[in-house]
Amino acid sequence: MTEKSTRRRFIEGSCRLLGLVTLGGAAGVLTERTSANAVYQVDPNKCKSCDLCRTSCVLSLSAVKAVNDFEKCGYCMLCPAYMDVTSKPDEKGIPMGKVCPQDALKRRVVGRVDPDDPNNNYYEYIVDETRCDGCGKCVKACLPPAGNGSLRLEIRYNRCVECNECAIRIVCPDNAIVRLPVPGVAPPSTHTS
Amino acid sequence: MIAGVSRGLESVPARTRYLCLILVLVAAFASSIVSAQYQKKPPDFGGSYSFPSPTHPEPRTAWIRTLDVSLLAAGLGIGAWLILKKRSRNGLLLLNIGAIAYFGFYRKGCICPIGAIQNVTLALVDSHYMISLGVIAFFFLPLVAALLVGRVFCGGVCPLGAVQDIVLLRPIKVPETLDRALAWLRYVYLGLALWFAGWGLHLAIGSWKLDIGRRFLICEWDPFIGIFRVSGPFHMLAIGAAFIIGGMFVGRPYCRWLCPYGGLLSILSRVSWKNVVITPDKELDCGLCANSCPYGAIHQLRADRASCLSCARCYASCPREFEHHGRQAAAAPLIQVQRR
Numbered sequence: 343m344t345e346k347s348t349r350r351r352f353i354e355g356s357c358r359l360l361g362l363v364t365l366g367g368a369a370g371v372l373t374e375r376t377s378a379n380a381v382y383q384v385d386p387n388k389c390k391s392c393d394l395c396r397t398s399c400v401l402s403l404s405a406v407k408a409v410n411d412f413e414k415c416g417y418c419m420l421c422p423a424y425m426d427v428t429s430k431p432d433e434k435g436i437p438m439g440k441v442c443p444q445d446a447l448k449r450r451v452v453g454r455v456d457p458d459d460p461n462n463n464y465y466e467y468i469v470d471e472t473r474c475d476g477c478g479k480c481v482k483a484c485l486p487p488a489g490n491g492s493l494r495l496e497i498r499y500n501r502c503v504e505c506n507e508c509a510i511r512i513v514c515p516d517n518a519i520v521r522l523p524v525p526g527v528a529p530p531s532t533h534t535s
Numbered sequence: 536m537i538a539g540v541s542r543g544l545e546s547v548p549a550r551t552r553y554l555c556l557i558l559v560l561v562a563a564f565a566s567s568i569v570s571a572q573y574q575k576k577p578p579d580f581g582g583s584y585s586f587p588s589p590t591h592p593e594p595r596t597a598w599i600r601t602l603d604v605s606l607l608a609a610g611l612g613i614g615a616w617l618i619l620k621k622r623s624r625n626g627l628l629l630l631n632i633g634a635i636a637y638f639g640f641y642r643k644g645c646i647c648p649i650g651a652i653q654n655v656t657l658a659l660v661d662s663h664y665m666i667s668l669g670v671i672a673f674f675f676l677p678l679v680a681a682l683l684v685g686r687v688f689c690g691g692v693c694p695l696g697a698v699q700d701i702v703l704l705r706p707i708k709v710p711e712t713l714d715r716a717l718a719w720l721r722y723v724y725l726g727l728a729l730w731f732a733g734w735g736l737h738l739a740i741g742s743w744k745l746d747i748g749r750r751f752l753i754c755e756w757d758p759f760i761g762i763f764r765v766s767g768p769f770h771m772l773a774i775g776a777a778f779i780i781g782g783m784f785v786g787r788p789y790c791r792w793l794c795p796y797g798g799l800l801s802i803l804s805r806v807s808w809k810n811v812v813i814t815p816d817k818e819l820d821c822g823l824c825a826n827s828c829p830y831g832a833i834h835q836l837r838a839d840r841a842s843c844l845s846c847a848r849c850y851a852s853c854p855r856e857f858e859h860h861g862r863q864a865a866a867a868p869l870i871q872v873q874r875r
Contacts, residue, residue: 361806372659402764412587464584503645506647507654512750524594
């Protein structure tokens with residue numbers, strides 16, 4: 343081996359070592375800063391249900407779903423998020439159209455049932471997640487004063503693939519997609535009736 | 536505390552003591568009414584109904600979160616072994632298909648080291664930004680691998696590279712000067728991506744204003760992501776299709792001239808510890824490999840570490856490979872010439 347190639351190898355080796363140390367140091371600094379895994383979640387207080395959650399998620403059926411907060415829900419018969427109150431009413435005066443284009447918001451009568459007067463009954467509203475595409479129409483309709491604000495959009499952790507940058511976060515006009523440390527508890531909604 | 540108060544009250548005359556007690560009781564009753572007004576109670580449903588427990592699914596468990604990182608590390612290790620030790624093009628093809636299947640179609644091209652450049656930049660600029668450990672690992676593992684074994688990530692694990700590698704049909708030779716000039720585009724793109732990820736664009740000239748906040752350019756303009764997701768805006772799908780069709784005749788155009796992460800790997804792999812050596816043992820300088828590289832990475836009959844994408848195509852053109860591994864070389868008849 344000539345002297346030149348020995349020197350070259352020495353320089354290369356030093357550069358390599360320097361590179362490894364730099365990379366390790368940078369990774370260490372960053373790891374120190376995060377110290378935890380993080381998840382994406384919708385901040386319900388910033389979210390305006392603009393429909394971009396439906397179209398922008400990398401999944402063909404968005405990981406964002408409408409979620410009903412049962413503690414807040416009024417269990418109303420005339421739910422503004424369930425039935426389209428502007429649609430044509432039937433002979434009993436109940437609107438026939440539904441708000442959800444996917445028919446993903448389901449309801450069932452609960453508690454003591456009065457068979458004669460449907461207005462006297464309570465209804466439980468549950469989102470069918472296999473159909474919900476996160477368009478947020480029901481969330482908008484449930485906002486006070488029409489509703490209780492019990493429906494909200496939420497990133498479902500069991501569906502979210504955790505991209506290194508959330509595709510919805512990039513386009514969200516209200517900066518409503520936030521980073522939360524794991525375990526990620528969604529911030530509570532402050533919408534009150 | 537209450538015991539202390541009642542003991543203190545014993546010194547007070549009996550009538551005053553009763554008055555105090557009544558006052559305390561009234562105050563307690565009034566406050567309970569006030570709080571009852573503000574307490575939200577569920578309606579009385581009658582019958583036996585209980586709330587469905589709110590279904591908030593847990594984030595993915597730790598071991599699933601580390602699965603991506605482990606697969607990346609395993610892919611890099613297997614890739615290095617296949618390229619440098621086993622010298623197997625077929626094995627590498629299998630690894631490529633696996634990468635397209637998992638990192639491409641299953642993970643939808645996301646999480647990826649190329650995009651992680653922007654996360655890392657943002658995390659360094661903005662201390663409030665939470666970067667996940669997975670993204671950090673994805674950014675640094677291939678860089679470390681490049682220092683040790685060259686651009687194994689490009690050749691083995693990157694789904695974007697694998698897609699272009701697989702569609703390559705009939706590579707045309709790009710003039711070397713043009714190739715080198717175009718390679719500078721990577722660094723222009725890298726600079727733009729860093730700027731937009733960390734700071735965004737805010738311009739104001741007179742009344743004319745341009746306000747583009749922080750954007751992840753690399754993710755937004757990734758030509759292959761639309762293919763992996765089988766959806767996307769029309770212009771992105773069109774760009775993806777153009778790269779695929781162009782990639783049939785020009786070897787891996789995105790990797791060579793546009794990929795910002797490829798640019799980083801290219802710098803680091805210049806001093807890599809191991810790298811692709813076309814001959815299995817001693818170098819012959821026979822020149823039979825000169826035209827075997829579809830990516831223009833063979834300069835002066837050696838694989839150039841900075842631009843070699845570790846695809847293992849050149850091995851088959853080496854006459855020594857035939858002797859060593861019993862494989863049919865592209866120029867098998869010429870081996871006889873070498874022997875004479």
